[in-house]
Amino acid sequence: MLSYTGGLVLVAALLHASWNAMLHGNRDRFLSMTWMSIAIAAVATLAILFTPLPASAAWPYLAASGLVHIVYNVSLVRAYRRGDLAQAYPIARGSSPLLVTLGAALFAHEAIGPLHALGIAMISGGIIALALQGGRVSRVGALAALATGASIALYTVIDGIGVRLSGGEALAYTAWMFLFYWLMPVLFVAMRGLAALWTPIRAAPIAVASSLAGGMVSIAAYGIVIWAMQSGAMGTVSALRETSVVFAVLIGRVILREAVSARRWLACVVVAAGAVCLGL
Template sequence: MFTQVGALVLLAALLHAGWNAMLHGSRDRYLSMTWMCFGMSGAALLALPWLPLPAAAAWPYIVASGLVHVAYNLFLVRAYETGDLGVAYPIARGSSPLLVTLGAALFASERLTTLHVLGVVLVSAGIILLALQRGQVTRRGMTAAFLTGATIALYTIIDGIGVRLAGGTTATAASYTAWMFLFFAFTPLIFVMRRGVAALRAPVKEVASFVNGGLVSVAAYGIVIWAMQYGAMGAVSALRETSVLFAVLLGRIFLKEELGIGKMTACVVIVLGVVAIGT
């Protein structure tokens, strides 16, 4: 996994942590997510005329992934409303690689070596330790974060299978990604149904910032979808979830969250897991 593909997945992890830090740092996270989704779905719509259609076999996966992502968006906002970035993010991201590995084995007949499985376990254990060592996780926050993690695992498995059926090229992976991101337009629709059109108002500078955050999200997950054509889903997912390391640093630098020995120890466990996955 320590190839060009692995390096790009690590870049995706950094990008992912960045837009999540932006979302968590906002005053109204639901509104911010809504504007991010405008950016995501808008970028997808603009890209579609330049991309080939995915193969017919991939369409059920595109639809399923798009709908699961809508649920993910709502669970993520809920998780951030009930916990710090350094708590909600690690639990949500840390619970997914093990679920992805299990799901890939059951539904995609993937097999990982013992060392790869150990790496996935270490990454997941380190990420969860990163959250739990704070001792500030409420049952409500834990539930929201784990539901977020479950949707992450579900859409990752769906996309890992779907992109391999889309055509097997970079262009068809990009097309699969774009069609899936069109479904993100449902999040603004749900927002308007709940709060009304007037609630979309926000300063132009903030709107631009969150739309740009949405574009970063498209790039981050687009890389992951492309990578799953070439690597095992569990391994790609585990590498992607090293974004927690970046999230911890961003939380410390920009959100003034605590960074102590416990977090550093968890980071070492995660790095050991990444080395095992890449061997």
């Protein structure tokens, strides 16, 4: 049976797939990501008023993570310009559990048992199998998705170490890290101008509202992950979170009407089996 923490990480996986679907479903993903970031940063700004400061040792990590998250956001937008959700999303997520496990072993001296190692390998293998099916992702799109996956692994390891140095202040650590999301609207305005940011409020209010909602979902999704990494192995938490690709395939099929082959469903079963191994 999955532990309480594991169950919450699965909830985070569902939430994560949901906000990715919101992002992918909007026509202008850069604009959508920017409004998502505004929602995230606004909530973080409010949260820091009511939470104590993280321990000083955590500050270099939360700052580094905040900057890597901006790189991640831009890479994700580029990845979603090519390919459908059921392909770009697995490529972006598939490589990260193994990279996180390696990074945690090198920098946090984490060790995992053989059963959990098998679970991580099954989840990564299943995700990669999902990504390799269909052949509709261009080379540029695949490279953008892989860059996204590398940034995921990087910020996950950084946050795993940083939250453990925060003095037990996971919420405060998360809020201060998310303050860096104010850089996204700055970047957007620098590239497109202020009018391009504000005009959609009147021209496309539903798209802006869905982006703001996606930002709120994103806060909950990754906040749970940071909390879980206080005591859970980073590779295990990362791999369990990446079961979100199964939810992404379901969302892609049911809501976005994307085709899902029998081989893709089989890969989802492998990912689910890997999650079971992590819960034993």
